[in-house]
Each structure stands twice: as structure tokens, then as C-alpha cells.
Amino acid sequence: MKRNLLVMLFAAFCARSLSAAEAPTITVSKSDMIGIAVSPVSGADGAIVTKTVQTDLALSGYFAIVPAGSATFTVGGASNGGSLDGKVTDHGGRSVVASAYSGTAKSKAHAFADDIVRTLTGNKGFASGKIAFVATKSGRKEIYTADYDGSNVQQLTHDGNISVHPSLSADGRKLAYTGYKSGYADIYEIDLAGGARDRIAKYPGTNTGAAYSANGRIAATLSKDGNPELYVLGGGAHRLTHTPGVESSPTWSPDGGEIIYSYDEHGGPQLYRISSGGGSGQLLSTGHGYCTEPNWSPDGKKVAFNVREGGSFAVAVLDLQSGTTRTLTSGENPVWGADSRHILLAQGGALYLLDAQTGKRTKILDGLGKITEPTWSR
Amino acid sequence: MTTRFLKLVTFASAAVMLCSLNACSSFGKKKNGDSQYAGTDSDSVNGTPLADRQEGVSFTSSNVDRNKFRPVHFAFDSFAISSSEQPILDEVADYLKGGGGSVIVAGFTDERGTAEYNRGLGEKRALSVRQYLVQRGANAGKIQTVSFGAEMPVDSSSNESAWAKNRRAEFGVVR
Numbered sequence: 266m267k268r269n270l271l272v273m274l275f276a277a278f279c280a281r282s283l284s285a286a287e288a289p290t291i292t293v294s295k296s297d298m299i300g301i302a303v304s305p306v307s308g309a310d311g312a313i314v315t316k317t318v319q320t321d322l323a324l325s326g327y328f329a330i331v332p333a334g335s336a337t338f339t340v341g342g343a344s345n346g347g348s349l350d351g352k353v354t355d356h357g358g359r360s361v362v363a364s365a366y367s368g369t370a371k372s373k374a375h376a377f378a379d380d381i382v383r384t385l386t387g388n389k390g391f392a393s394g395k396i397a398f399v400a401t402k403s404g405r406k407e408i409y410t411a412d413y414d415g416s417n418v419q420q421l422t423h424d425g426n427i428s429v430h431p432s433l434s435a436d437g438r439k440l441a442y443t444g445y446k447s448g449y450a451d452i453y454e455i456d457l458a459g460g461a462r463d464r465i466a467k468y469p470g471t472n473t474g475a476a477y478s479a480n481g482r483i484a485a486t487l488s489k490d491g492n493p494e495l496y497v498l499g500g501g502a503h504r505l506t507h508t509p510g511v512e513s514s515p516t517w518s519p520d521g522g523e524i525i526y527s528y529d530e531h532g533g534p535q536l537y538r539i540s541s542g543g544g545s546g547q548l549l550s551t552g553h554g555y556c557t558e559p560n561w562s563p564d565g566k567k568v569a570f571n572v573r574e575g576g577s578f579a580v581a582v583l584d585l586q587s588g589t590t591r592t593l594t595s596g597e598n599p600v601w602g603a604d605s606r607h608i609l610l611a612q613g614g615a616l617y618l619l620d621a622q623t624g625k626r627t628k629i630l631d632g633l634g635k636i637t638e639p640t641w642s643r
Numbered sequence: 644m645t646t647r648f649l650k651l652v653t654f655a656s657a658a659v660m661l662c663s664l665n666a667c668s669s670f671g672k673k674k675n676g677d678s679q680y681a682g683t684d685s686d687s688v689n690g691t692p693l694a695d696r697q698e699g700v701s702f703t704s705s706n707v708d709r710n711k712f713r714p715v716h717f718a719f720d721s722f723a724i725s726s727s728e729q730p731i732l733d734e735v736a737d738y739l740k741g742g743g744g745s746v747i748v749a750g751f752t753d754e755r756g757t758a759e760y761n762r763g764l765g766e767k768r769a770l771s772v773r774q775y776l777v778q779r780g781a782n783a784g785k786i787q788t789v790s791f792g793a794e795m796p797v798d799s800s801s802n803e804s805a806w807a808k809n810r811r812a813e814f815g816v817v818r
Binding site for chain 2: 406426427429430443445447448449450467468469470471473474486488489490491492493507510511512513514527529531532533534557558571576578597598637638
């Protein structure tokens, strides 16, 4: 009996890994969308606020922008002197959102849009999140920041050598990146409000791949002990892995208890999962021979990563509950937004926003030379 | 009872057949996974910690000679030292053993991997070179490593011949 049980468990396990190749069909009909109207917001920067809220709501994936007459909800408000009074009413005229926001026209509008998404759908919005990326506009690789919609672009580093792999903290206040100012690859951390910069990992060898946990711990790849391995920084460097191959691109679970990363020993990198306290990495089966630069969704359910298809790259998502992997679109370096639904990715030197649920792709930014390696705060 | 048992046996053997197919198709990957747990031996070979960096000296600084030794090249997606490259490495090892100054080994990749993966692969290439030099008797304390990933290609075209030239490790000899 015990043996039968084992055979059945084994069979169930195999059936599960075999099903990993099937892609589920997803259909989203227009009727699932909430009809919303955006009436002009009054005031000095009202036009920018109106346009931004409308774009944010349309890109959220939950709303269809419709004329006021046929809308379930209507957005409006007044924006003056750095302050926005945002209002949303239902078709009966009852108030469902009435809040005040301060800041720039864009930041007020993004915060208002996220409140509308949260109130009307119960889901977290992504519009207030900051993004950062590498661009070559100056002739060198430097780090830039922007709003998720590609507005408000600012060049953050002016190092004039190679600055790569930016990683924003969850709250968007700090940014870590790999810089070659010293001639070696070191990890720097910038306080975005004040601009202060610290070199936080300058061990011998290469220091790269910084990734923030939700509460601000940093995991990275260091080679100081003679092999590229994963470490958690802070009070020295706590080593997580002990292997003959190359660990790279750690990404944290929402609770900070685990890390998913890419591991390569003989070519053909694969995804592994390990406790953030260290131990043995556990293979995550994806059905792909090249799996790199994983990014764990804020809801903890999915991992987006690069796969190689022919001569180019595609973005795939592994559902951690079902073990199913599906390929979503061409491009690379996928990172999740706060809603665990949208993905930012780079392709052909431009940035794209992808709705992982519907497959809708929107170009966010180009014209800064070659844009690569995006990151997105949550 | 007998029918149920037979059904179970049929189901089980079908499952075993499917599983062995599955196991065969992913044999390479499983092997990678297993070696994670047998890392101790490799650790004793690979795990010679790097010595502290020398202040004011790096692969790109002007006090380093980057032309003293020819670069060594690697196969696609590999950090293994091929026998054709060993004569160059033996020259470097002899230099270090003969009282030469420190050497910075810089690892590079072709453009075909993703960015961060390439940085890891480049560093592993530099460390493979270092390990070979140490095995040939060079002092580990005189060898630093750095990875530039796919940056600074020798040939920026996108073809096999350029890629082959770019998959390399270079030597920066501290003057």
C-alpha cells in the first residue's frame, strides 16, 4: 500500500511537470472592463492631470474610457497651486472617491489614478511607481529615472564609464547599481531624495546584481571568495550558495524568506529557489534551456524571466502554484509593477509596458540611445 | 478487487514510462541540479578567496599594461579553458612565478546573452583563468579578476567571427 501511494505521488508529480508546456488560453472581454469617464479637471495644471489620469486608468487594464453619458463612474476635480482635489462619482451622483493630493501635476495625477484603481477594483495600482533603466544617450551607459509612463526622464549618474543594472528599492527611495568607476564592478547605492551615494560592495573581483527585498535588504552576486556566488549584504556579506557554477540575478519573495535566481554550470542557465538564509538551491522546472534575470511578482505568485528563442529573447512567466510556464512576448529584462499584472521590458533599445493578462503591449519610451535593464519600484 | 488492482498496475506502469521519458529529456538539467548538492569538492578547488585589491590600480588604469599577453578565447556559453589556449596561460604563469608583478584578469562575453548573465559568465571566465594559473604554481594573491560582460567588444559586428573574438579573457599587467 505504501509503495502504491509512492507510485501515485510520483505519477502525480510527473503529470504536473509534463503539463508545464501547455499555455492556458486567456480571454478578456470588453464587458469585464469598468466604463469610466474622465471629465476635465479644472485649474492651472488641470489639463496635464486630466490627460495623465485618463492614460493611467486606460493602461491599468481595468477600465474602458467612455463618454460621460454611458459611464459607470465619472472622474473630475480641481487642481491648483500644487494641490489636487480628486473626485469620482457613480452614475447616481454618489461620491466614491474624494481625496486631496499634493506634488507635481504628474505625481498628483498618478496617486489619484492609483486610488481610483484601489477603490473601484480592490487591486493595487502601479502608476505611482518610479522606474529606472540604463540608456546610452550620452555615449556611455548611464542610469536614468522616470515615471512609469516615460515622462519626467532624468539622468541620474554621470560617471562617464559603465553604469548598469539599476535596482530600485520597493518604496522607490533608493537605487542600487553596478558601476565601474573604480575600474572594477562595484555596487553603489544612491539616496534619490538627497542624491548621496555610497559604494556598498567593493570586494575583490566582481560585485553586481543588487536586488532589494520588500524591507530593504540587498542580495547580490559577489566573487570575492573565488567563485560567483549569492550573498546578502549588510554587516559584511552573508554567503548563501556554495557551487562550482555561476549564480546571478537574485530576486526576493515578498516576505523576504526566499530568493529565486539563475544558475549556470555548463551553459544553459536555469532558475533555482533558495532560502534567504542560505542552503541548497532547488531547481524550478520551466521547460526552457536558457532562463535568466528572474523577477518575482509582488504578490509572490509568479516569476518573469528571459528565455532564448532562436537568436533573440522572449519574456516568460512561471506560475509558482501550477508550475506552468508561458511565453508572453519578445524582449528581455521583465520587471513586475506593483499590481503583479503589468510588466516593464526592454526590446530594441526601447521600453514597453505589457499587460501580462491580456498581452496588450504599449511603447513607453525610446529616443535615449539604447535603453536596457529596467527596474520598477512597487 | 482484481480489476482495481489491474487498473492501478496499468496506471502505475504508464506513469513510470512517462516519467522515464520526462527524466531522459531533462537529464542535463537534473545533473546541474544535483551538482549543487555536491559542491564541497569543487569548492575546495574554486574557492581560493581573492586577495585585497591594490589601491589605484585597475584593468583600465594607465599604470597597467594590457598588451603584454595575448587574450585567451572561449567556446560559446562556456568558461572551460581549451587546450589551444594553454600555451598563453603557461606564459602568464611563468611570468608570475618568475617574480613578475600582479595581473588583473578581465573576462568578457559576446553580445548574445542577457546583460547580467553575461557579467556572471565573464567573471567565471576570469576566475577559470585564475584557477589555471594557480594550478600552474602562480601565487593566487597576485591575481585579481573583473568582469565586463558584453561591454568593450573587440569587434562590434554581429557575426560568428566577431563573437568568437569577443569571448575572451585579457590580462592587465601592473607596471
